[in-house]
Amino acid sequence: xxxNVNNCQLPLSDVQSRQDxxxxxxxxxxxxxxxxxxxxxxxxxxxxxxxxxxxxxxxLPHQFKGTHMSRFLEVLAENQRAISIENLPKLxxxxxxxxxxxxxxxxxxxxxxxxxKAPVSGVEALMDYQVHFSGVMRGNxxxxxxxxxxxxxxxCPCSKEISAYGAHNQRSHVKVSVQFSxxxxxxxxVDLVERNASCELFTILKRPDExxxxxKAYDNPKFVEDMVRxxxxxxxxxxxxxxxxxxxxxFESIHNHSAYAFIEGxxxx
Numbered sequence: 001x002x003x004n005v006n007n008c009q010l011p012l013s014d015v016q017s018r019q020d021x022x023x024x025x026x027x028x029x030x031x032x033x034x035x036x037x038x039x040x041x042x043x044x045x046x047x048x049x050x051x052x053x054x055x056x057x058x059x060l061p062h063q064f065k066g067t068h069m070s071r072f073l074e075v076l077a078e079n080q081r082a083i084s085i086e087n088l089p090k091l092x093x094x095x096x097x098x099x100x101x102x103x104x105x106x107x108x109x110x111x112x113x114x115x116x117k118a119p120v121s122g123v124e125a126l127m128d129y130q131v132h133f134s135g136v137m138r139g140n141x142x143x144x145x146x147x148x149x150x151x152x153x154x155x156c157p158c159s160k161e162i163s164a165y166g167a168h169n170q171r172s173h174v175k176v177s178v179q180f181s182x183x184x185x186x187x188x189x190v191d192l193v194e195r196n197a198s199c200e201l202f203t204i205l206k207r208p209d210e211x212x213x214x215x216k217a218y219d220n221p222k223f224v225e226d227m228v229r230x231x232x233x234x235x236x237x238x239x240x241x242x243x244x245x246x247x248x249x250x251f252e253s254i255h256n257h258s259a260y261a262f263i264e265g266x267x268x269x
Contacts, residue, residue, distance in 0.1 A: 152171070154197060
């Protein structure tokens, strides 16, 4: 008898479902860095297709040795087309059921593109912003967090005050995270950050545009502290926002380090 053929007919052992005796719950276990197409609401054209890096996790009670990693991919594969932010609750519910878990998490990181016009010449070009959605379902309660990273220009007020010939400026990366009770556009978060910076960035600038953005930044100096406070003040007064976190990192042009500030407000759900 061929022992290899005989062995193939035997039921395969489910090692993950064996008991574990260390009595330690695991908060998150799952898969990371899955590339998958998604569809996101676009304020100007209705929707935008892009590609996300996706992380998916569940909690694992102490009595189980492991989780079934392939089941995460099976749930995604059942979405034959791109997934959308709107169907994340359904997807997380399916993950919970498929893996017999009390809670499920999903994280999506992706580039989002907005067409911007140069301020004087009006030349149009796409500008990319990094967006992160984080969804969690605990029992039947679902919570979504939106994070948008926006690059802007900041000009140092102190440098302007003490210098006779100009002021140093730098590119800043501002991250705004929000939880909300009513829908918030990605573009709204971008607009919020850009109007509170010394000046916004553009993909294409002609000479008249470069003059405009240079002078606008000079007339609108901002410390890193100013930017996070101004943003937090607006978010505090937005009735849709239940929780927010704002951070700004200024990549200093005259130092070999960054300036940083962070504010958190509201009540996290």
